Amino acid sequence: MSDTIILEVARFNPESDAEPSYESFEVPLRPDWMVLDGLNHIKDQLDGSLAFRWSCRMGICGSCGMMVNGVPTLTCETLLMNYAPGPVRVGPLDHFPVVRDLVVDLDDFLAKLQKVRPWVVRKDDFKPAREFIQSPAQLESFHQFSLCINCTLCYAACPVYGLDPNFIGPAAIALAHRYNLDSRDQGIEDRLDIVSRHEGIWDCTVVGECSTVCPKHVDPSLAIQQYKLTATKEWFKSFLLPRGKH
Amino acid sequence: MAQYTQFQPKAYRPRMSAYWYLDQWHYLRYALRESSSFFVAYFCVLTLVQLAALGAGAGRYAHFEALMRCPLMIIINAVALAFFLLHSITWFNLVPRVAMRQMLGRPTPDMVSSAPNYMVWFGATVILALFFLGVL
Ligand code: SF4
Numbered sequence: 001m002s003d004t005i006i007l008e009v010a011r012f013n014p015e016s017d018a019e020p021s022y023e024s025f026e027v028p029l030r031p032d033w034m035v036l037d038g039l040n041h042i043k044d045q046l047d048g049s050l051a052f053r054w055s056c057r058m059g060i061c062g063s064c065g066m067m068v069n070g071v072p073t074l075t076c077e078t079l080l081m082n083y084a085p086g087p088v089r090v091g092p093l094d095h096f097p098v099v100r101d102l103v104v105d106l107d108d109f110l111a112k113l114q115k116v117r118p119w120v121v122r123k124d125d126f127k128p129a130r131e132f133i134q135s136p137a138q139l140e141s142f143h144q145f146s147l148c149i150n151c152t153l154c155y156a157a158c159p160v161y162g163l164d165p166n167f168i169g170p171a172a173i174a175l176a177h178r179y180n181l182d183s184r185d186q187g188i189e190d191r192l193d194i195v196s197r198h199e200g201i202w203d204c205t206v207v208g209e210c211s212t213v214c215p216k217h218v219d220p221s222l223a224i225q226q227y228k229l230t231a232t233k234e235w236f237k238s239f240l241l242p243r244g245k246h
Numbered sequence: 247m248a249q250y251t252q253f254q255p256k257a258y259r260p261r262m263s264a265y266w267y268l269d270q271w272h273y274l275r276y277a278l279r280e281s282s283s284f285f286v287a288y289f290c291v292l293t294l295v296q297l298a299a300l301g302a303g304a305g306r307y308a309h310f311e312a313l314m315r316c317p318l319m320i321i322i323n324a325v326a327l328a329f330f331l332l333h334s335i336t337w338f339n340l341v342p343r344v345a346m347r348q349m350l351g352r353p354t355p356d357m358v359s360s361a362p363n364y365m366v367w368f369g370a371t372v373i374l375a376l377f378f379l380g381v382l
């Protein structure tokens with residue numbers, strides 16, 4: 001097997017290009033190299049102007065997400081060897097505006113994330129004298145959804161988000177669901193107002209790719225379908241007990 | 247979105263192709279699953295037509311049967327049946343996404359969550375088959 005591999009990398013210079021194009025680079029093919037190592041080799045040895053994001057190199061910070069051969073992928077934990085003999089095509093995450101080369105603008109996602117209030121919301125003046133007791137079962141109910149690293153691979157995999165940019169999207173809904181399920185939280189109604197709109201859970205048509213590509217096995221598709229159930233139950237409750245507290 | 251100044255050029259905004267579902271097999275599979283609803287509606291209409299023919303007397307029903315035996319209708323119904331099966335199986339397999347996640351405090355395997363749907367489907371098919379074969 002060859003000891004090099006061709007990386008076809010998306011290039012886009014906003015000052016001179018109308019749209020991205022691909023440039024090929026030959027990089028060493030080492031058994032322990034991730035796709036990100038190949039990109040860093042290009043940046044260090046071949047073309048210092050290549051722009052891409054990364055930070056932790058261990059699947060924690062969520063910043064190195066890119067399209068690798070058309071699939072949203074965390075480049076720091078995907079072996080280059082998986083794509084041998086190549087070539088490997090690396091592009092910016094789908095459905096997001098491209099700022100430069102492989103760097104996308106995540107403002108839209110961050111604004112949506114903030115809207116769903118992904119933190120513990122209390123309605124009372126909550127000043128516990130001791131820590132809040134949470135049973136293992138209560139923790140288990142939301143633990144999976146709390147593993148999200150905001151890498152936005154699920155947005156790049158979601159055709160609904162691509163077609164309707166107003167869609168709140170998988171990760172933001174999964175995180176809203178995570179806090180709804182948290183026994184310390186009292187913000188379910190506030191979140192429901194936002195998430196149960198058409199551009200929230202009802203926009204989802206269960207393509208399911210968000211869960212397939214999620215590197216942390218968060219299963220945002222499951223969160224959205226469960227959220228639909230919660231929203232329906234809440235709607236029935238408010239229909240049957242219009243004045244009741246629910 | 248960020249506010250751009252004259253020194254901060256605009257980003258490139260990709261547009262999705264109208265044929266995005268042909269890009270990857272899993273998107274095509276999704277598109278087929280969604281379009282299978284059309285064939286479910288077709289079978290509903292066909293059943294209503296069949297019932298209407300049945301109510302209109304033996305002559306009309308014989309005419310309906312003759313129509314169903316023509317090769318074109320057999321091909322259309324075979325394709326519709328394939329999509330009908332795809333529709334049922336893919337949606338039954340999605341049941342664990344929303345319901346019966348836990349039983350007796352333990353996570354339920356996906357197949358166990360889907361199983362009641364398959365059982366009802368199978369039971370109804372057997373009863374209808376026995377009815378049409380004149381056993382019931
Ligand atoms: S749900 Fe998964 S794919 Fe989506 S942002 Fe979170 S970790 Fe990434």
Ligand code: FES
Pocket residue numbers: 054055056057058059060061062063064065074075076077
């Ligand atoms: S560099 Fe942090 S997740 Fe890849």
